[in-house]
Amino acid sequence: MQYTIAKKTCHVRSAIYRESKPKEKFWKNHPLSLDERISNTDKKATDWEEWDPREHEESSAFNEFPA
Numbered sequence: 001m002q003y004t005i006a007k008k009t010c011h012v013r014s015a016i017y018r019e020s021k022p023k024e025k026f027w028k029n030h031p032l033s034l035d036e037r038i039s040n041t042d043k044k045a046t047d048w049e050e051w052d053p054r055e056h057e058e059s060s061a062f063n064e065f066p067a
Contacts, residue, residue, distance in 0.1 A: 006048035007034050019047040 006016045015025035016034070026034055035043075 001042045001048050003048050010050050011030055014050050014052045017051050027049055
């Protein structure tokens, strides 16, 4: 998906990442905005996805109730 859509649909306690760079996550709940932390080159990419820690067993927030 496009960066602008990923940014709008990402939940507060989740992150967004590029499928081509899965280890580099940008958390929405951060003092600096996503726009400030993500390069213009990455913003043009169309492989953005949301990473919700409640959906991953290795996360301490796995199966946690929404805030």
